[in-house]
């Protein structure tokens with residue numbers, strides 16, 4: 001209990017000190033609110049705009065979480081395919097790498113042209129942004145088995161399926177979770193970026209609108225809201241990881 | 251004559267292709283009776299591990315013939331007659347001791363073989379780890395992990411147990427203890443054991459038949475039969491006979507190293 005308090009203390013002190021510094025800078029240099037609001041103004045904006053923020057958080061969260069689920073599922077399935085077929089891997093892994101070099105901001109309009117201003121195009125963007133890191137990590141994870149572990153499975157006449165489920169999959173879990181940690185924050189970024197290109201609501205839309213209308217404190221409040229979403233997802237992944245990969249601790 | 255456990259006829263294994271090939275060993279002919287304790291000893295790189303892997307169908311033979319209980323090694327393996335103990339215990343860290351020992355019964359179509367298995371709990375008791383069933387591998391010492399891997403190898407009641415320097419990483423006293431336990435277990439279950447080691451006293455203590463190999467290329471140099479000198483494969487480590495056997499093996503081994 002005491003140690004967990006200590007774990008929390010220093011990050012909190014660090015963040016509070018930065019906020020104090022920010023506030024001091026705004027006051028000392030007499031920065032205008034529409035240029036950069038003080039943290040107190042942002043907190044106030046969070047409260048006064050709470051319904052606006054929540055209403056726009058809902059679609060963003062939905063897109064981000066659906067994209068997270070879709071992108072990671074596809075990544076794990078692709079990784080499974082690639083470790084079972086060297087040919088498929090040679091054929092399609094380079095294509096995936098090339099696809100990954102397309103800027104997400106350029107992919108958005110393409111998907112909007114195909115799917116329209118629907119949730120689908122946003123979910124797909126969020127999924128794509130999660131896919132690559134998870135795919136690479138999962139391939140590494142599935143291959144993180146030792147030669148003697150494979151020999152052990154072979155001497156027990158284990159089938160490929162058994163090697164996969166009894167050995168490769170559990171071995172890959174730490175790799176999966178480090179990929180999911182990354183994905184938990186990038187999926188939110190993917191959702192927001194796709195909302196910029198074209199959407200009716202969402203945190204991304206709010207960011208664009210408040211910028212154009214010089215409602216800077218709302219812009220900052222939107223950023224805080226999207227960070228809170230990403231941190232929540234990150235926290236959930238960390239909790240699930242702690243429960244699933246207990247054998248690795250200590 | 252007793253039932254044959256395995257027979258090797260002019261066996262050879264070569265790694266790599268053509269001009270880049272490495273001969274692990276060649277012209278190895280050897281017979282083992284069911285229930286025998288065979289020890290393989292020889293300089294590093296003489297092909298002991300490779301030979302063991304070939305018998306266990308982890309590697310194909312390049313030349314010659316292997317038969318294990320009258321069949322190809324592959325059938326013997328698929329029928330789950332073979333168990334292997336590796337130098338590192340190779341326990342799955344996400345499984346407890348008990349779950350690790352149960353693993354061989356959960357894969358490879360164990361039920362379909364119709365072979366009777368031993369109780370995992372009994373095997374854990376046999377290797378002296380009762381009470382640690384729910385421990386994870388990381389909570390065990392190196393010696394305890396190796397005991398677990400022996401329990402896992404025994405749970406399928408194998409006809410032949412292949413052991414590649416299982417105690418190589420342990421201190422001498424622990425190794426002596428585990429050697430005694432291994433002999434006790436072997437007497438209790440009567441399986442054939444092929445045991446690879448670098449240790450002279452380990453070889454002298456364990457083996458009914460000690461196969462000395464030499465390197466470059468690997469081959470059998472001499473087979474020392476100790477069945478008459480160690481009745482019931484029992485010997486006192488402080489007896490004169492034990493020292494005599496050990497020094498005899500030492501002389502042969504020196505020649506094996508000399509030829510390398």
Ligand SMILES: Nc1ncnc2c1ncn2[C@@H]1O[C@H](COP(=O)(O)OP(=O)(O)OP(=O)(O)O)[C@@H](O)[C@H]1O
Nearest residue numbers: 265266272273274293294295296297298299300301
């Ligand atoms: N997978 C492999 N590919 C190529 N060469 C190999 C391979 N495995 C073993 N060798 C070679 O075969 C020879 C025999 O190796 P092996 O591991 O069987 O020796 P060993 O007697 O077990 O040695 P040690 O006592 O050091 O364990 C060596 O020359 C080694 O370099």
Ligand SMILES: [Mg+2]
Nearest residue numbers: 298299300414
């Ligand atoms: Mg070896």
